[in-house]
Amino acid sequence: xxxxxxxxxxxxxxxxxxxxxxxxxxxxxxxxxxxxxxxxxxxxxxxxxxxxxxxxxxxxxxxxxxxxxxxxxxxxxxxxxxxxxxxxx
Amino acid sequence: xxxxxxxxxxxxxxxxxxxxxxxxxxxxxxxxxxxxxxxxxxxxxxxxxxxxxxxxxxxxxxxxxxxxxxxxxxxxxxxxxxxxxxxxxxxxxxxxxxxxxxxxxxxxxxxxxxxxxxxxxxxxxxxxxxxxxxxxxxxxxxxxxxxxxxxxxxxxxxxxxxxxxxxxxxxxxxxxxxxxxxx
Numbered sequence: 149x150x151x152x153x154x155x156x157x158x159x160x161x162x163x164x165x166x167x168x169x170x171x172x173x174x175x176x177x178x179x180x181x182x183x184x185x186x187x188x189x190x191x192x193x194x195x196x197x198x199x200x201x202x203x204x205x206x207x208x209x210x211x212x213x214x215x216x217x218x219x220x221x222x223x224x225x226x227x228x229x230x231x232x233x234x235x236x237x
Numbered sequence: 238x239x240x241x242x243x244x245x246x247x248x249x250x251x252x253x254x255x256x257x258x259x260x261x262x263x264x265x266x267x268x269x270x271x272x273x274x275x276x277x278x279x280x281x282x283x284x285x286x287x288x289x290x291x292x293x294x295x296x297x298x299x300x301x302x303x304x305x306x307x308x309x310x311x312x313x314x315x316x317x318x319x320x321x322x323x324x325x326x327x328x329x330x331x332x333x334x335x336x337x338x339x340x341x342x343x344x345x346x347x348x349x350x351x352x353x354x355x356x357x358x359x360x361x362x363x364x365x366x367x368x369x370x371x372x373x374x375x376x377x378x379x380x381x382x383x384x385x386x387x388x389x390x391x392x393x394x395x396x397x398x399x400x401x402x403x404x405x406x407x408x409x410x411x412x413x414x415x416x417x418x419x420x
Contacts, residue, residue, distance in 0.1 A: 152401060155248040155278060159338050 185220065189213045239300040239420070242293060242316075243272040246307025246329075247281065247339045250274060254306065254401045255409035262413050271296060275312075283345040286312050294320065302419060304412070305330055306400065307373070308339075310382075311346040317356045324362040324419045325386075326412060329371055329400045331378035332385070339373070353385050363389035364415050368397035368404075390415075 175181055190213040197205030241263050243256050251257070251272035260270040271293050275286045290312075302324045305313030310330020317325055333347055334340060340347075363386040367379030376393065383391045394411065398404030 151248045151250070151253065152246075152399070153403060156338055163338075 182217075182221070186213060186217050189216050238298070239266075239268045240296050240298060240302075241268045241270045241416075242297075242301070242303045242313075243270065244303065244305040244309030244313050245272070245275065245277075246305075246309050247343065248277055249306070249309070255406050255412075256306075258408045259304075259413065263416065266417070269296065277308075278342055281308075281342050283312065283315060283349055286346075287315065290316060297322070299323065300420070302326065302416060304328065307331075308343055308346055311343075311349060311351075314351055314356055315346070315349055317359050318352050319355075319359075321359045322361075324364065324416075325360045326364045326366070326415070327379075327382055328366045328409075328412065329368065329374050329397075330365065330382060331374050332382065333378075335374060335378065337373045351385070356385075357387045360386075361388065362419065363387075364412075365389055365391040366394060366397075366400065366412065367391070368394050368400065370396055371399050373399050 190209055193209040193212050194205050197209055202208060241260075243251070243259065245251065245253065245256065251274055256272050260272060263270050273289055273293055275281070275289050297320045299321065301320075301322050303313045303316060303322050304326040305311070306328045307330065310327040311332050313325055313327070313330075314332065331347065332349075332351060335343070335347065363382075365379050365382050365386070367374065367376055369376055379391055379393065383389050392411070392415070394400075396404075397406065400406045400409065
């Protein structure tokens with residue numbers, strides 16, 4: 149293959165890869181994903197509480213779900229602190 | 238002494254396309270021919286290319302011609318802003334955005350603010366070669382160049398693609414013919 153065509157192919161591959169990475173990144177930071185994680189977390193805890201015969205599974209599952217979501221959502225904040233004060237050193 | 242400068246395009250080398258053939262043909266008619274290797278695709282900026290060309294500038298004289306292929310055209314025009322040439326040749330050349338896949342890496346050249354007045358004053362004659370099936374450069378680009386370059390002749394070659402090896406251009410007799418008309 150000649151050089152210009154080879155270069156064209158390489159740029160096309162990089163662009164395709166970038167498109168895929170951008171789509172992945174958008175999904176990772178999307179509200180849809182956050183809501184879905186919250187719903188699935190809640191459902192799993194409810195099912196566990198139900199079969200473990202714990203009281204009020206629908207109500208009691210809210211607390212660990214909220215806790216899980218808060219810890220998950222606050223990770224980017226701690227990530228920034230880690231990058232600023234630990235990673236750069 | 239007559240000198241000629243052949244400027245390659247994106248990802249180009251002095252050994253590709255019709256460059257070695259033209260060098261040989263021009264040497265037969267007493268030209269001293271220079272085909273610099275410019276940084277590409279890494280380091281492909283107008284400033285880097287101008288810096289590379291610095292060492293060749295001492296060979297420019299009243300009998301010099303410059304030939305730009307593809308991205309070599311906006312570069313040749315940038316050189317012509319500050320140097321006098323007997324003639325300048327654009328092959329599959331362009332200025333401004335092209336919309337092709339190489340766009341990003343060419344912007345320092347294509348979006349350069351060309352001083353057309355100086356370029357026209359510094360070059361006696363321009364020849365613009367374009368084709369009707371260039372996969373990278375639209376035919377309008379040839380027309381656009383013609384509007385900027387006063388004493389210019391536009392030659393549209395049917396089916397010449399990008400005037401590169403893929404299009405079968407390892408020889409380019411038509412440009413040699415036009416070069417011979419310069420003196």
